[in-house]
Amino acid sequence: MANFENFVPKSQRVEMKFSEFVDKMHITEQMGGEERVYLQQTLNDTVGKKIVLDFLGFNWNWINKQQAQRNWGQLTSNLLLIGMEGNVTPAHYDEQQNFFAQIKGHKRCILFPPDQFECLYPYPVHHPCDRQSQVDFDNPDYEKFPNFKNVVGYEAVVGPGDVLYIPMYWWHHIESLLNGGVTVTVNFWYKGAPTPKRIEYPLRAHQKVAIMRNIEKMLGEALGDPHEVGPLLKTMIKGRYDQDLS
Numbered sequence: 266m267a268n269f270e271n272f273v274p275k276s277q278r279v280e281m282k283f284s285e286f287v288d289k290m291h292i293t294e295q296m297g298g299e300e301r302v303y304l305q306q307t308l309n310d311t312v313g314k315k316i317v318l319d320f321l322g323f324n325w326n327w328i329n330k331q332q333a334q335r336n337w338g339q340l341t342s343n344l345l346l347i348g349m350e351g352n353v354t355p356a357h358y359d360e361q362q363n364f365f366a367q368i369k370g371h372k373r374c375i376l377f378p379p380d381q382f383e384c385l386y387p388y389p390v391h392h393p394c395d396r397q398s399q400v401d402f403d404n405p406d407y408e409k410f411p412n413f414k415n416v417v418g419y420e421a422v423v424g425p426g427d428v429l430y431i432p433m434y435w436w437h438h439i440e441s442l443l444n445g446g447v448t449v450t451v452n453f454w455y456k457g458a459p460t461p462k463r464i465e466y467p468l469r470a471h472q473k474v475a476i477m478r479n480i481e482k483m484l485g486e487a488l489g490d491p492h493e494v495g496p497l498l499k500t501m502i503k504g505r506y507d508q509d510l511s
Contacts, residue, residue, distance in 0.1 A: 269393055275355075276303075283312070290349060290447070304347040308451065312345065320451070328364065328453060337362050338456025346450040348441050356385060356398040356438035358474075362455040363431040367423040370441060370448030374429055377418040377436035379470035382477075384416035385436055390481040391491035402438055433457050434471035 281289070283304075290302050306312060308320055320343070332340070341361060350370070356377070365374070377385060388394040400410050407414055422442070423429050431437050441448040468476075484498075485491035 272393060274393065286347075290347075294349060301349050301352045303349070303352050304345065306345045308343040308345050316345070323366075323451075331364070332455060335362070336458040338458070341454045341456060343454070344452050346448075346452065348448050350441050350443050350445050350448070352441040352448070354437075354439040356400070356402065356436050357396045358387075358434050358436045359396065359431070359454075360433055360457075360475075362433050362457055364453040364455075365423070365429040365431055366451045366453065367425055367427045367429070368449040368451060369425055370445045371422055371424045372448055372450070373440045373442055374421050374423060374431075375418045375438045376421070376431065377416060377438075379434045379436075379474050381416050381418070381436065382470070382474055384412040386410050386413070389491060389494070390478055391485050398436065398438075432471075434474050 283306075286302065286304050293300055293302050308316070310317060356375075358379070385398040386400055388397055388399055400406075400413050405413050418436075418438075421429060481491075481494055484494045488494060488497065
């Protein structure tokens, strides 16, 4: 629906065999420079018998117990993540619960709760980078993103055997630490708990983020052009909600 033809993504998605990925990773390491390669693969029967057997050897009793205690929905998928040292996954949030299990290497994870939404400047819902922050954490533009100065997060370094819980709608910026070699991670995606029959007020931050997403989606569809959503909301706020009417 939206026209983002002038947008140039910072990464490129390429489908290849696992053996081709391994060769590409080794060549990239030997060449040096800033280029990085990163594998993201859904775990299923096609990834090979050995990986499947390793996956089945996880402590499923513990995982299932955590799911039941939190009243989460079903397990939707598992992702196998393999990356080079120095890989960076830019800050973003997801709409599912996530157990982030570190298998090999170490990663630095910076988490931000949903109430930091206005400090992290997400791309529009219809943008190719939906749910990602527009801020370059290594070189933030404080003139363009002034609230980023006020962002407050939590830092953790995970290594082999660690499992990090990343709640739905929590932002997370993840780096594979330098001089640590290849990193391997498996995450467990779960649907959130069912919506309660009785809504408690005031709403929590993650609920407000969900509402904002839905409003943005509906307005984009109603207007026929998502680029008109921002100006419409600004006009409404400026004309009705920018001053104390009490």
